[in-house]
Amino acid sequence: MSALRSRRGTAAANLTAVVVFLLFVFPVYWMVSTAFKPAGDIRTFDVSLFPTTVTLENFRTAIGADGFWRFMRNSLIVSAAVTFLAVLVALLAATAVARFRFRGRRTYLLMILVVQMVPLEALVIPMYLTLRDADLLNVLPVLVATYMAFVLPFTVWTLRGFVAALPVELEEAAMIDGASRWGAFWRITFPLMGPGLVATSVFAFIQAWNEFILALTLMERQNQTLPVWLGTFKTAQGTDWGGLMAGSTLYAIPVVIFAVLLQGRIAGGAAAGAVKG
Amino acid sequence: MHRRLRTVAVAGVAVALFAAGCGGDDPADAAAGGGDTQAKDITVWLMNGSAPESVIEAVNKDFAAKYPDTKVNVEIQQWDGIQEKTTTALAGNNPPDVLEIGSTLVSKFAESGGLKDLTGKKGELGGDTWLQGLTDAGTLDGALYGVPYYAGDRAVLYRKDLFAKAGVTTLPTDRASFVAAAEKLQATHGKDKQFSALYFPGQYWYAALPFVWDEGGDVAVKDGDSWKGALDSPQSQAGLGWLKDVVTRFSKAPVNGNENDNDPAVPLGEGKAAMIIDAGWKVGTVLKAKPALKDQIGVFPIPGKTAGSTAPVFLGGSNLAIAEGSDAGDLAYEWVKLLSGSKAQTDLATTGGVIPNSTGLLDIHKDDPILSVFDAAAKNSRSTPATPKWANVESSTILQDMLVAIFSGSKSIPDATRSASEAITKTLNA
Amino acid sequence: MENDATNRPPEEAAPAPTDPGPDAGAGAVAVAVDVAGTVPPAAGAGSGPVPPVSGSAAVPGQAPVAPRQRRREVGPLPYALVVPSVLLLVGLLGYPLYVLVRTSFQLLDLRQLVRRQTVWTGLDNYATVLSDSEFWAVAVRTLVFAAICVGLTIGIGTLVALLMRRVGKGMRLLVAAGLLLAWATPPVSAATVFRWVFDEQYGVVNWAVTRLTPLDWSQHSWFADRYSAFAVIILCVVWQAVPFVALTLYAALTTVPDEVLEAARIDGCGPWRAFRHVTAPMLKPVFLILTSLSVIWDLKVFTQVYVITRGGPDRQTVLINLYTYTQGFGVSRFGVASAAAVIMVALTLLVTVWYVRVMVRVGEEDL
Incomplete structure (x- = not known):
């Protein structure tokens, strides 16, 4: 009786899981499947859930559009550089606030939280004015620097949880065995931080990858990134929906690959990061 | 566990190397490209x-x-x-x-x-x-x-085949014959509930202004040094009133839609619309999706109020x-x-x-x-009022909001035009 | 999470699944006894009511007191470690913030921007914003919007996390894959797709409703009415926010020992009571962090509104960030936009402070 109920419960749970999956996946499916539809089948009154004719035309258009690879290259460089630098700097800071109690620690953490409240859109003109006065507009490394401004606080905040979650005892034991503090950290704690570092990297990468308005206004064409490139499909003659969806798909692929590869670690790491402090 | 850790470490190193490697040459390259504005270029x-x-x-x-x-x-x-x-x-x-x-x-x-x-x-x-x-x-x-x-x-693009089937043989030359043609089209093709004799997305202000101007109305008028919103003038209201009637009766386009998301060329191509108000190159848009319509798209100017006249266009x-x-x-x-x-x-x-x-x-x-x-x-x-502040009227979507309010019936024409005129006056004189 | 027993005094090493009891409130003062012991007792107490910070997350029942046995000298090391981030933030964010505040006291229209003129106007921009009735309507609307989004995100995220805990590995991976795909989709593309899926004529939702139910929604407009327009925006925001929350909560749930739940079951707790009285209290720190981050994010929502409705119908879905943006790049009143942004940050701060205080009063959180 109880077993039966439990089996029914499991079936219901599995069914719910499938429904949840479909709900979350449907918009993504719609984007990707549209990318494979020929122009005449896309925005139509007669909606078809599955492509009746499959074409790669939209992907050809997208990849051929206005220097796709240049934008892709810029995006990869900027996002990778931001991720690397932010995680590196945040690792130091996170270790400090998670491992030590020091005067100003509370103020520091408060600052990290508060600066995340500033909307990026409001900072465009101030950043623009600053860079204009310094004559640093349209320099790709400067874009990296501006992204650091909003990626770094979140990265410190997340990473500090990961560091705090790691037992300090192993490190201390190594130190008792004669290792230097640095050696102990490097050999004992750092390897254990893998999941946390990876998860934080994904967060940082996604944020940098998706930024639009700074790339648009602070950079010129040759230094702009993929979110700006997506605008290629909106012309004076109207929107090329197939191209836009193919472009969006291409644009999402690196993030999906990055995230899926590291899937398990994201979840585990995020929890640790959130729970411990 | 150890293998997992190693994978992670490898991934991390790869990211780092990648960042370092690419960061090494490309920004310099890009910076050089951006910086060299020689006077000769x-x-x-x-x-x-x-x-x-x-x-x-x-x-x-x-x-x-x-x-x-x-x-x-x-x-x-x-x-x-x-x-x-x-x-x-x-x-x-x-x-x-x-x-x-x-x-x-x-x-x-x-x-x-x-x-x-x-x-x-x-x-x-x-x-x-x-x-x-x-x-x-x-x-x-x-x-x-x-x-x-x-x-x-813009002018009126129409489907010759749908006109012929509805028995509309002469092209409209004024608003009255335009409505008469629309009635025939709607009667013939209206079995399809999505059919519009005239497909008119609600926010489409470029296509709405001709009727305002045709009645002698305007968006704003210059009064000495200042501007005054004029969409609430009796003439403007008359033009909008006529348009509301037409849109309500003959358009199945989204009342809050705009001409980009709800491109009128699509329903025209699919036979869901017999007429649209749009630019000349939209013929090409239609034909790209439906090459078979090659000889079926015709065009006539936006009709005016009096017989034989055409409305001023934007x-x-x-x-x-x-x-x-x-x-x-x-x-x-x-x-x-x-x-x-x-x-x-x-x-x-x-x-x-x-x-x-x-x-x-x-x-x-x-x-x-x-x-x-x-x-x-x-x-x-x-054209629109020749003032530097006009762009702000566009970015504040004043005209679009007014049209949507009128077509959806959420505001009466006097109310909608009054608040739009006030907003325009305020924006143009800010 | 709770496995780090070494981080707390021995007598509290066991997880404390039930209400931690009155001495939980000691957290604020207990900072006095610190890892390094460098903070004098007065400093902790003197900071008064617990500072408005979420953050971390001490384990319920555990005073955030570092064990005495781990005293060690702090020295300059921690300062050296935080210095790079402080310098970067001061330079990269602090300076633009200073410029933001400075421009909020200036007349900075397109003309001043192009001609590089500096015109001080005192508090005029603030007066303009604060006397704009639309601003207040927008501010209230934004608060309600954020509250709904946060509630739904945390609620749905929790349910999905519990579901992932309940089902087998295959199903769990399936759900996780769906979550990841949603999360990885660029927000602009996601918003474009949502706008389309709910389109009056080309949208798959209206098409499906018309096909599968007796209703004819072939002409149903989701964006003509502000409530249904907001519903679509909220759906889009929540859809992309749930994955982070659900995956985090799922990972946290895996640390709740099965024995505890089993014990609760034997004691006659139903699943809801077990969650309410056992699981939820243990996960409170996670909820606190996720909620405060969600509050911060949802008060800043921009892309979804911009793409889906652009503030329509009749500017009734304008949220505060879009208001600020329109004042800036829309009508080129950058000074007014800066003032609005400053006010917005102040409001966000107030909300977060209020939220964290409430939470701190209920629990005993510390940085």
């Missing part, structure tokens, strides 16, 4: 889709023949975020030398001081034959800042401007002169299908049954 910003590549290539070729040492960098800008882009570019240290600016935005950027005064060059550029609407749009306080580039206007388009901060203003001017000159304009009108900037070229499409209608309509055209 000019940068030109054109909008995505405004001119066929062949036209620009021809202009560059002619330019290179004259100035072989000057490199012309043509950069195609996207419509998304173009106000932001133009704003920061004109205020920046290295603005582009030549910019294409949408006609209704020229006075805004001219007023800021970001554009060069070209008044002295007007004669040399052939300014006396320019289309009045584009010239006005490029002029602020009597000074010329934007050289007319090309124009576009003349859109673009102007070419030179940035005040350009360090190669003379070369930029020479380039603008080529693109706005009759050779490139002829080319543009022929291959691009747009209305050229000069009345002297208006018979260029005379053998084209479609484009000739648009060219003729341009002779009776209007």
Whole structure:
């Protein structure tokens, strides 16, 4: 009786899981499947859930559009550089606030939280004015620097949880065995931080990858990134929906690959990061 | 566990190496590309889709023949975020030398001081034959800042086959016959609940203004030094009232839709609409999706109130401007002169299908049954109030909001036009 | 999470699944006894009511007191470690913030921007914003919007996390894959797709409703009415926010020992009571962090509104960030926009402070 109920419960749970999956996946499916539809089948009154004719035309258009690879290259460089630098700097800071109690620690953490409240859109003109006065507009490394401004606080905040979650005892034991503090950290704690570092990297990468308005206004064409490139499909003659969806798909692929590869670690790491402090 | 850790470490190192490796050469490369604005080079910003590549290539070729040492960098800008882009570019240290600016935005950027005064060059550029609407749009306080580039206007595109099936044999020549035709079309094809005799997305203000103007109304009128919103005038209300009636009866387009998300060319192509109000090149859009309709798309001017008249149309388009901060203003001017000159304009009108900037070229499409209608309509055209503040009315979506309120019935026409007029008065005099 | 027993005094090493009891409130003062012992007792107490920070997350029942046995000298090391981030933030964010505040006291229209003029106007911009009735309507609307989004995100995220805990490995991976795909989709593309899926004529939702139910929604407009327009925006925001919350909560749930839940079951707790009285209290720190981050994010929502409705119908879905943006790049009043942004940050701060205080009063959180 109880077993039966439990089996029914499991079936219901599995069914719910499938429904949840479909709900979350449907918009993504719609984007990707549209990318494979020929122009005449896309925005139509007669909606078809599955492509009746499959074409790669939209992907050809997208990849051929206005220097796709240049934008892709810029995006990869900027996002990778931001991720690397932010995680590196945040690792130091996170270790400090998670491992030590020091005067100003509370103020520091408060600052990290508060600066995340500033909307990026409001900072465009101030950043623009600053860079204009310094004559640093349209320099790709400067874009990296501006992204650091909003990626770094979140990265410190997340990473500090990961560091705090790691037992300090192993490190201390190594130190008792004669290792230097640095050696102990490097050999004992750092390897254990893998999941946390990876998860934080994904967060940082996604944020940098998706930024639009700074790339648009602070950079010129040759230094702009993929979110700006997506605008290629909106012309004076109207929107090329197939191209836009193919472009969006291409644009999402690196993030999906990055995230899926590291899937398990994201979840585990995020929890640790959130729970411990 | 250990293997997992190693994977993670490898991934991390890979990311790091990648960042370091790419970061090493590419930013330098890109920075070099961005920094070298030698006085000998000019940068030109054109909008995505405004001119066929062949036209620009021809202009560059002619330019290179004259100035072989000057490199012309043509950069195609996207419509998304173009106000932001133009704003920061004109205020920046290295603005582009030549910019294409949408006609209704020229006075805004001219007023800021970001554009060069070209008044002295007007004669040399052939300014006396320019289309009045584009010239006005490029002029602020009597000074010329934007050289007319090309124009576009709208007319009624219709499906010949659907007209024939409904027994509409003569094209409407005034609003009354327009409504009569729409009634017949709706009666014949209305079994399909999505069918619109006239497909009119609610926010489509470019297509709404002709009826306001036709009744003698206007968006705003100049009253001494200040502007006054005029959409609540009895004439404007009459035009909007007529349009509301037509839209309510004959349009199944989304009342809150706009002409981009709900491109009228789609229902026209699919036979869900018999008439749309749109630009000439939309014929190409329809035919791209439905090549079989090749001989089924016709066009007639937007009908006026009195028999045989046509309504004034909204003349859109673009102007070419030179940035005040350009360090190669003379070369930029020479380039603008080529693109706005009759050779490139002829080319543009022929291959691009747009209305050229000069009345002297208006018979260029005379053998084209479609484009000739648009060219003729341009002779009776209007534009938005010629004030730098107009752009703010557009970005505040005042007209769109008013139209949606009227068509959806959420506000009465007097209420909707009154609040829109107040908002326009406030914005234009801010 | 709770496995780090070494981080707390021995007598509290066991997880404390039930209400921690009165001495939980000691957290604020207990900072006095610190890892390094460098903070004098007065400093902790003197900071008064617990500072408005979420953050971390001490384990319920555990005073955030570092064990005495781990005293060690701090020295300059921690300062050296935070210095790079402080310098970067001060330079990259602090300076633009200073410029933001400075421009909020200036007349900075397009003309001043292009001609590089500095015109001080005192508090005019603030007066303009604060006397704009639309601003207040927008501010209230934004608060309600954020509250709904946060509630739905945390609620749905929790349910999905519990579901992932309940089902087998295959199903769990399936759900996780769906979550990841949603999360990785660029927000602009996601918003474009949502706008389309709910389109009046080309939208798959209206099509499906018309096909599968007796209703004819072939002409149903989702964006003509502000409530249904907001519903679509909220759906889009929540859809992309749930994955982070659900995956985090799922990972946290895996640390709740099965024995505890089993014990609760034997004691006659139903699943809801077990969650309410056992699981939820243990996960409170996670909820606190996720909620405060969600509050911060949802008060800043921009892309979804911009793409889906652009503030329509009749500007009734304008949220505060879009209001600020329109004042700036829309009508080129950058000074007013800066003032609005400053006010917005102040409001966000107030909300977060209020939220964290409430939470701190209920629990005993510390940085």
